[in-house]
Amino acid sequence: MNESVTRALTTIARYTALSLLLAFFTLPLLWxxxxxFDRTPTIAASLPRFTLDNFRQLLENPQALRSLRNSALLxxxxxxxxxxxxxxxxxxxxxxxxxxRDALLYVLLLLSSIVTGTAAMVPLFNLAFELGLIDExxxxxLVLGGGLLPSAVFILKDFMDGTPRSYEESARVFGASPxxxxxxxxxxxxxxxxxxxxxxxxxxxWGNFLIPFLLLRSPEKSPAxxxxxxxYTEGGQPDLALIATFSLLYSLPVVLMFLFVSSRYGFRxxxxxxx
Amino acid sequence: MPSTSPGGDAAGLGRLRAAxxxxxxxxxIVAFLLFPALxxxxxxxxxxxxxxxxxxxxxxxGLDNFERALNEDRFTDSLWLTVQFVIGSAVLGQALLGFTIxxxxxxRTGVLRRLVEALVLLAWILPSSxxxxxxxxxxxxxxxxxxxxxxxPGTAWLLEHPMASIIVFNIWRGTAFSMMLYAAALxxxxxxxxxxxxxxxxxxxxxxxxxxxxxIKGHVLTNLxxxxxxxxxxxxxxxxxxxxxxxxxxxxxxxxxxTALHGGELGxxxxxxxxxxxxxxxxxxxxVRLLRSRTKEPAA
Numbered sequence: 001m002n003e004s005v006t007r008a009l010t011t012i013a014r015y016t017a018l019s020l021l022l023a024f025f026t027l028p029l030l031w032x033x034x035x036x037f038d039r040t041p042t043i044a045a046s047l048p049r050f051t052l053d054n055f056r057q058l059l060e061n062p063q064a065l066r067s068l069r070n071s072a073l074l075x076x077x078x079x080x081x082x083x084x085x086x087x088x089x090x091x092x093x094x095x096x097x098x099x100x101r102d103a104l105l106y107v108l109l110l111l112s113s114i115v116t117g118t119a120a121m122v123p124l125f126n127l128a129f130e131l132g133l134i135d136e137x138x139x140x141x142l143v144l145g146g147g148l149l150p151s152a153v154f155i156l157k158d159f160m161d162g163t164p165r166s167y168e169e170s171a172r173v174f175g176a177s178p179x180x181x182x183x184x185x186x187x188x189x190x191x192x193x194x195x196x197x198x199x200x201x202x203x204x205x206w207g208n209f210l211i212p213f214l215l216l217r218s219p220e221k222s223p224a225x226x227x228x229x230x231x232y233t234e235g236g237q238p239d240l241a242l243i244a245t246f247s248l249l250y251s252l253p254v255v256l257m258f259l260f261v262s263s264r265y266g267f268r269x270x271x272x273x274x275x
Numbered sequence: 276m277p278s279t280s281p282g283g284d285a286a287g288l289g290r291l292r293a294a295x296x297x298x299x300x301x302x303x304i305v306a307f308l309l310f311p312a313l314x315x316x317x318x319x320x321x322x323x324x325x326x327x328x329x330x331x332x333x334x335x336x337g338l339d340n341f342e343r344a345l346n347e348d349r350f351t352d353s354l355w356l357t358v359q360f361v362i363g364s365a366v367l368g369q370a371l372l373g374f375t376i377x378x379x380x381x382x383r384t385g386v387l388r389r390l391v392e393a394l395v396l397l398a399w400i401l402p403s404s405x406x407x408x409x410x411x412x413x414x415x416x417x418x419x420x421x422x423x424x425x426x427x428p429g430t431a432w433l434l435e436h437p438m439a440s441i442i443v444f445n446i447w448r449g450t451a452f453s454m455m456l457y458a459a460a461l462x463x464x465x466x467x468x469x470x471x472x473x474x475x476x477x478x479x480x481x482x483x484x485x486x487x488x489x490x491i492k493g494h495v496l497t498n499l500x501x502x503x504x505x506x507x508x509x510x511x512x513x514x515x516x517x518x519x520x521x522x523x524x525x526x527x528x529x530x531x532x533x534t535a536l537h538g539g540e541l542g543x544x545x546x547x548x549x550x551x552x553x554x555x556x557x558x559x560x561x562x563v564r565l566l567r568s569r570t571k572e573p574a575a
Contacts, residue, residue, distance in 0.1 A: 014379060017375070017379060018379055018387065018391065021372075021375075021376060021379075021391060022390070022391060022394065024447065025391070025394040025395055025397075025398055025447065026394055027413065027420065027421070027424075028398070028406070028409045028410055028413045028447065029394070029397060029398070029409065030420065031409055031412050031413070031420070032401075032405070032409055042418055043412045043415045043417070043418040043419065044412075044415075044418045044419065044420050044423055045412075045413075045420045081303075084299075085299045085300040085303060086300055088296040088297070088299065088300065089296060089297040089299070089300035089301070091288075091296060092288060092292070092293035092294070092296035092297050093293075093297060095283065095284045095285060095286065095288055095293070096283070096284050096288050096289070096290060096293035097283065097284075098290065098293055098294065098297070106563065108304060110559050110560075110563060111304070111308055111309060111312070112304075112308060113504060113555070113559050113562075114312070114552060114555040114556050114559050115308050115309075115311065115312045115552065115555075116508040116555065117508075117510075118508040118509070118510050118528040118531070118551070119508060119528075119531075119548055119551035119552050119555055120311045120312060120315060120548060120552065121528075121531060121532060121535065121536065121544075121548070122315060122318065122531070122535045122536075122541055122544040122545045122547075122548045123310075123311035123312070123314045123315040123318060123545065123548065124307070124311050125535075125536060125541075126311075126314070126318065126323075126541065126545075127306075127307070127310070127311055127314070142303065142306075142307055143307050145303055145307070146303045146304055146306065146307025146308045147307070147308060149300050149303055149304050149308075150304060150308070153300055165285035166285075168285035168286045169285045171286070172285065172286060172287050178286045178287055178288045178289075178292060181286040181287075182286065185286075186286070203400070206402065207400075207401075207402040207403060209402075209403050209404050209510065209511075209514065210510045214536060224402070224404075225402055225403070225404045226404070228402070228404040228405060228408070229404045229407075229514060232408050232411065233517075243408060247405045247408065247409075250402060250405060251401050251402060251405050254400050254401065254402065255397070255400065255401075258396070258400050
């Protein structure tokens with residue numbers, strides 16, 4: 001009997017712990033779930049008196065929409081840069097024994113976890129300043145791309161090491177040039193790897209606040225991360241309906257990308273930067 | 276060039292083309308990662324400023340910036356706050372909570388597990404400026420949901436308990452990584468060993484200590500190093516408190532931003548950058564050594 005009492009208590013303790021955990025993780029999210037649909041959103045989370053009117057207002061707000069477009073531009077630019085550059089480098093490093101290859105890869109990975117945007121904000125700002133890249137979206141793309149590339153190369157090289165080489169060999173027998181082989185044989189083989197890198201870099205850039213906050217000056221060029229911040233820090237009464245709907249719309253892409261990756265490839269996580 | 280090793284250069288790339296293939300990535304990494312790190316060593320020994328005389332013609336001041344940092348209360352206070360933040364939110368908070376969740380869910384597969392995992396992950400993947408506002412709303416003095424729930428109206432959490440607030444916030448924000456890592460690690464603990472220990476009358480604590488911990492030691496260390504590194508470099512608390520009130524949440528990244536970019540003291544800020552980079556280097560080197568020693572031993 002003693003044992004069954006212990007067991008019952010253990011079960012109760014376990015469910016209590018799980019309920020508390022659920023509450024802790026749900027509580028901050030409630031506002032994001034309810035406020036966007038509330039006719040009169042307040043700062044407190046409460047069941048909404050349902051309306052979609054807030055979204056109509058959001059769609060009429062040029063600043064909000066422009067910032068989402070800017071985010072998309074920065075994410076797409078950085079994503080394309082990282083995928084193309086890392087794929088080329090990873091393929092060469094996977095197939096050709098360049099001198100010092102393994103040491104190079106380790107140093108790069110080490111570098112990318114040490115030189116974070118936070119720790120290096122001063123020299124990054126100076127560098128952008130000297131290159132005339134302050135208030136240029138290209139500056140943000142280059143800085144973020146440089147930070148993401150080492151991990152991308154590392155992950156993709158791992159991926160390419162695991163793909164068979166026989167297709168490349170037979171293509172070569174039929175007289176295809178190395179570039180043709182890369183484009184028509186290798187790329188289709190490693191497409192899942194490329195997709196992972198693309199989604200991963202887009203997600204990193206989409207959420208990044210610090211680098212555009214440091215490097216961009218004009219609100220017209222700022223991405224959603226920065227504009228969202230100005231919505232609740234710039235004086236006056238914050239427009240809660242705007243903040244709520246904007247938060248939801250801005251968050252949606254990362255959630256969708258996450259669902260896509262985890263359903264398609266299973267979720268694996270890698271080291272590297274998360275700034 | 277005949278292939279030197281089986282399964283080597285299958286497309287006949289050759290070393291020259293291979294070097295060209297790696298060049299764009301390397302150039303970008305050198306320009307925007309390696310060079311800034313080295314440059315900040317130089318900037319750190321100058322009195323470079325954003326505006327004024329020292330902006331046009333910065334002069335070398337040697338190690339004065341570093342000396343100033345060590346003598347300034349604002350720096351040592353910030354260091355101490357950073358230690359509290361990293362130990363409180365990462366080493367104790369995220370790691371313990373992540374392990375607890377992984378342990379509680381280890382034998383489950385159903386809806387409950389997926390629900391808990393989804394919510395924990397959601398906190399991790401949402402953009403930082405969104406989650407920052409969610410917490411500002413939650414902790415609001417007048418209408419905040421937390422005050423309504425606890426029956427503590429009028430408590431301004433971010434002003435009265437700023438450090439505790441950002442620590443709890445960061446636990447909420449970052450536990451997902453530890454949870455997933457420990458879930459994977461616990462999958463490597465043979466259930467039969469736990470069963471044996473249980474039959475031998477071992478309590479949960481004893482099982483954890485004697486059966487589980489020795490098997491996941493490597494994962495624990497990996498996890499602690501990575502989350503410490505990330506938490507140390509986390510700028511998100513700035514979005515919640517801006518370093519205030521009275522610098523009481525001015526962790527290193529925030530101090531760096533405020534002195535260098537807001538205050539315009541780029542030389543002094545660069546010196547602080549150097550110190551942060553050094554701290555990162557130490558953590559990362561420990562991590563790499565650990566990985567190496569683990570790959571040398573055949574799977575323990």
